[in-house]
Amino acid sequence: MEFSGRTALITGGATGIGLATARLLARGGATVALINHQESDLDAARKTLAGEGLDAIALVADVSDEASMTEAFQTLDARAGPLRMMVCSAAIQPFGTVEAMAPAEWDRVQSINLNGAYLASHLAVPRMRAAGGGAIVHLASVQATATQARIAAYSTSKAAILGLVRAMAVDHAPDNIRVNAVSPGCIDAPMTRYSASQNAAPEDQDALVAHWGAAQPLGRPGRPDEVAEMIAFLLSDKASFCSGADYKVDGGLLAKLGVVLPD
Known part of the structure; x- marks a missing residue:
């Protein structure tokens, strides 16, 4: 897929699915910026990409902190062209039921997983509008639709991401901004x-x-690169009529009932 001349920002971009997406977009010619709260992870990610002949802008920021994210976006403005693509993949998944999890830990999960996606979107939308449009992908999860035990906070945050995606897709279609979710298994x-x-x-x-x-x-x-392929498609012009939807990359998990038939 062709991304030459476009700038992409990826939160949680130093590891896993975020890093796999950064690799794919950079190979397509995009200028890629990675946001992570740990500088050591960003350094490792840049070194990995450099070993493959690719480059990335490293932005140390806390996705749940408005001042930190505002500074990161301002740095990106100064170092790259107009923002046209964004992937929000920063998230945490601590275990606990609503009874067992302390309120502070619950708030931390929502702050990073949901508020972080909101803050990034809050800062990205006016920039994309000024650039003539763009595409945003929020990482949800199969846990937004069906959940395992003891991850109440994570499941709640990811279900809310699906609502955010639908609202943004409707609100910002006039700005030529497409917004979708990808739900990995x-x-x-x-x-x-x-x-x-x-x-x-x-x-x-x-x-x-x-x-x-x-x-x-x-x-x-699944592998991170298999999810990255879906994300890159949704960011590309090939997905020009795709917005407001959730795309599952789950090996068929949510298609399967837990019914076992006798041999």
């Missing part, structure tokens, strides 16, 4: 590895990730 990425670390001993974590992947009809965990 079990992807072998840092967040899934973190989940495994919270539920299994170190020696059992690979088996647990494989077990989770086996629950998907395709029989394996």
Whole structure:
């Protein structure tokens, strides 16, 4: 896909799906900027991309903090062309029921996963409007539609992302801004590895990730690059009539009923 002359911003872009998307967009000719709250992760991401002959602008920012995000966008304004594409993938997934999770932790999940997407959008929309339009992809999750146990805060935040996508698609269609969601299933990425670390001993974590992947009809965990392909399509001109929708990249997970038939 061709992205020459376009600037793309990716929150949570230093690892996992965000980094895989950055790689794909940069290969297509885009100027890519990555937002992450840890400078060490950004340095590692830039080094990885540089080893592949690609470059990225590194922006250290807390997606849940307005002043931090405003500064990051201003830095991007000074260092790159008009913003035309954005991917919001920054998120955390701590475990806990509404009873067990402390209010402060609940608020932290919403602040990063949902408010972070709002802040990035709040800052991106006027820039895209001034540039003549653009495309935004918010990372949701299959957990926005059906949920496993003990991730109430995460599931709530991702369900809200779907509402945000629909509202933005309607509100900003006159600005020539398309907005979509991508809902990954079990992807072998840092967040899934973190989940495994919270539920299994170190020696059992690979088996647990494989077990989770086996629950998907395709029989394996997905890869970050497989999700990135969908994101890149939605950002491209090939998706020029796609807006306000949720695209699942879940190996068929949500198509499957939990009914086991006898042999």
